[in-house]
Amino acid sequence: MNYLISLAIGLFVGVIYGALDFRSPAPPAIALVGLMGMLLGEKLWPMGRQLVSGWLS
16 A cells, blocks of 8 residues: 555656656666666565575475
């Protein structure tokens, strides 16, 4: 739920920035993709450890 609220507020602020013709202070898209990769890797690590420990048991 927190992610949806954050997304909705971000979209709202983005629309306001667009309407006022301001440049967004957001980082470039490539940086956001890198952050997404970091988050996915962080989530995959415990899953991988659990999978490997299942194979070794």
